[in-house]
Amino acid sequence: MANINLKKREIECKIVYYGPGRCGKTTNLEYIFKTFRKQAIGEMVSANTEGDRTLFFDFLPLGLGKIKGYDVRLQLYTVPGQVKYSSTRKMVLREVDGLVFVADSIKVRRKANIESLRDLHQNLKEYGLSIAKVPLVMQHNKRDLGKQGIPLLPVEQMERDLNRQLKVPFFPASAIKGQGVGDTLKTCIKLTLQSMKKQLGW
Amino acid sequence: MNEEDVKKKVKLYIQEADLYQSQGLLNEAKETYLSAGKLVKKHESVLKNKNLLKMISKKLQALKGKIDRVENEPETVNLPKNVQDIIKNKFAFSQNDDTGALEGAIALAKFGQFEAALGEFNELINRDSIRVEAAKNIIRCHKALDTIDDAVAVYQEWFDSDFFTPDQLNKLRVFFQGILDGQGIDIKLSEKPDIAKPPLNDAAESEAETPEIADSELDEEEIIDISSVGITLNEGPKKGETIEYDVSFQAGSVINLLISSDDKAFMETLRTGVMLNEVQFYSPIAMFNGRAVVSSKSEIESGPKQGYYSLDIKVVSIL
Ligand SMILES: Nc1nc2c(ncn2[C@@H]2O[C@H](COP(=O)(O)OP(=O)(O)OP(=O)(O)O)[C@@H](O)[C@H]2O)c(=O)[nH]1
Ligand SMILES: [Mg+2]
Numbered sequence: 001m002a003n004i005n006l007k008k009r010e011i012e013c014k015i016v017y018y019g020p021g022r023c024g025k026t027t028n029l030e031y032i033f034k035t036f037r038k039q040a041i042g043e044m045v046s047a048n049t050e051g052d053r054t055l056f057f058d059f060l061p062l063g064l065g066k067i068k069g070y071d072v073r074l075q076l077y078t079v080p081g082q083v084k085y086s087s088t089r090k091m092v093l094r095e096v097d098g099l100v101f102v103a104d105s106i107k108v109r110r111k112a113n114i115e116s117l118r119d120l121h122q123n124l125k126e127y128g129l130s131i132a133k134v135p136l137v138m139q140h141n142k143r144d145l146g147k148q149g150i151p152l153l154p155v156e157q158m159e160r161d162l163n164r165q166l167k168v169p170f171f172p173a174s175a176i177k178g179q180g181v182g183d184t185l186k187t188c189i190k191l192t193l194q195s196m197k198k199q200l201g202w
Numbered sequence: 203m204n205e206e207d208v209k210k211k212v213k214l215y216i217q218e219a220d221l222y223q224s225q226g227l228l229n230e231a232k233e234t235y236l237s238a239g240k241l242v243k244k245h246e247s248v249l250k251n252k253n254l255l256k257m258i259s260k261k262l263q264a265l266k267g268k269i270d271r272v273e274n275e276p277e278t279v280n281l282p283k284n285v286q287d288i289i290k291n292k293f294a295f296s297q298n299d300d301t302g303a304l305e306g307a308i309a310l311a312k313f314g315q316f317e318a319a320l321g322e323f324n325e326l327i328n329r330d331s332i333r334v335e336a337a338k339n340i341i342r343c344h345k346a347l348d349t350i351d352d353a354v355a356v357y358q359e360w361f362d363s364d365f366f367t368p369d370q371l372n373k374l375r376v377f378f379q380g381i382l383d384g385q386g387i388d389i390k391l392s393e394k395p396d397i398a399k400p401p402l403n404d405a406a407e408s409e410a411e412t413p414e415i416a417d418s419e420l421d422e423e424e425i426i427d428i429s430s431v432g433i434t435l436n437e438g439p440k441k442g443e444t445i446e447y448d449v450s451f452q453a454g455s456v457i458n459l460l461i462s463s464d465d466k467a468f469m470e471t472l473r474t475g476v477m478l479n480e481v482q483f484y485s486p487i488a489m490f491n492g493r494a495v496v497s498s499k500s501e502i503e504s505g506p507k508q509g510y511y512s513l514d515i516k517v518v519s520i521l
Contacts, residue, residue, distance in 0.1 A: 021226075022225055022226045022227055043284075045284055045288055047285045049272075049275050052226065053226065053272075056285070056289075056313055059288050059292070075292065084500055084501050084503065085500060086474070086498055086499060087498040087499070087500040088500070090497075091293065091309070091312065091313075094293070106222075106227070106230075108230045122474060122475060126474075126475075126497055145221070148217075149214065149217065149218070150218055150221055151218075
């Protein structure tokens, strides 16, 4: 649950980027850090392995400025996508307010996407949260690779695989070029703030 | 297919595999190179270029080296200070200053930052409300770092210095002795003569002191320190057997166990969410039965416990 400080009139919410290994979560955050410099209220911090895989998490704090008299701050996190880091993923997910699920459009990653979404579902459940209720946005990343002749999953197929029941907003994206990154984040922020307003009567 | 068709198809495979490799999708790259290789072999008779196969196998060789390196990567266990600070500050969720600080330090330990955690716990033993908890975690960190001797020395300092009340010290002694005994380390910790230690068969009584805990409302605070657990298997080849494990960390009702990778078949039955209906919890003063659920499982990738599984189980009920 978001942290509200009534005295200081501050609200802090946590948005987590989830998804299979190598799908582009860190790339999303890097692009955000690069393009929304003014909003960043601290450096982006990453704990990587040598091979650039996220080991624990990436962290980026953003300030949204004043909303209804409250200073609203966002903490963006990515989880490590590799299957073996499951306990870290769960720790990072704790007290999450909003989620971006980044799916990999590369055809051979179809199963990895589905398994990661299932893992998210399970971890949320263990925190008493329902994937159907948490503010969630999908991103179908790496759409640019189609032009390089790499077999991609059609967006419709990804929607059927991942979003048939959830029916959350989704964005085709190319995180490396920045396409769709801003829209994904903005929509997630919107949903997150809406849900907070409802929960807190704020 | 004629030679041109085959060559084209092989080239596409190789391009695809190269890209997967550049994306860090190493297993996918391997599969794709292998497909290219198979295609070349199948059409060997029409291909004049005999170097194709050699080129593919060279690429595969290099890739296998890379996969090996990634798999055996010594993951920087010591994170830089700025990352440790985020762990400490952002992975503590309690509103209470003291328990918040304790949570932050435990988070450091959970992320494998035992040295940094130790530094924190050494500060936290000065705070009255959490000093015993902090001291226990100092011992746990030493255990994780394989520096039990240091823990013994620290305990002796506490013992000599009156830093803890006799009652607190006794709690620590019972806790630590349980760990030493559990590890088969033949050290007897010093004991203040004036403190009556609870006789062993008082276990039932001391349990009776804690209020009855209903199945669903297990109070985190009520869970005493557990030094080891026995899990009775209800599936798999060892069905019916009870296997005992030392506890490496405990945070309230969540208990972390390290399980050797020799127990692979066993680990496979322990999927996240699986309910363990027959668990014996051993604390230094009592043994009790209960149920626990597997809350997470992962393989340790580096450090002295490499190859072990780290398993979190959450105590659901105590009988
Ligand atoms: N072509 C292309 N490559 C991308 C895109 N997004 C990410 N990548 C590449 O995919 C690889 C993995 O990206 P990361 O952002 O590190 O992936 P991650 O999801 O953080 O991976 P883990 O930390 O292992 O979970 C890198 O080589 C990126 O450059 C994209 O939109 N298009
Ligand atoms: Mg990453």
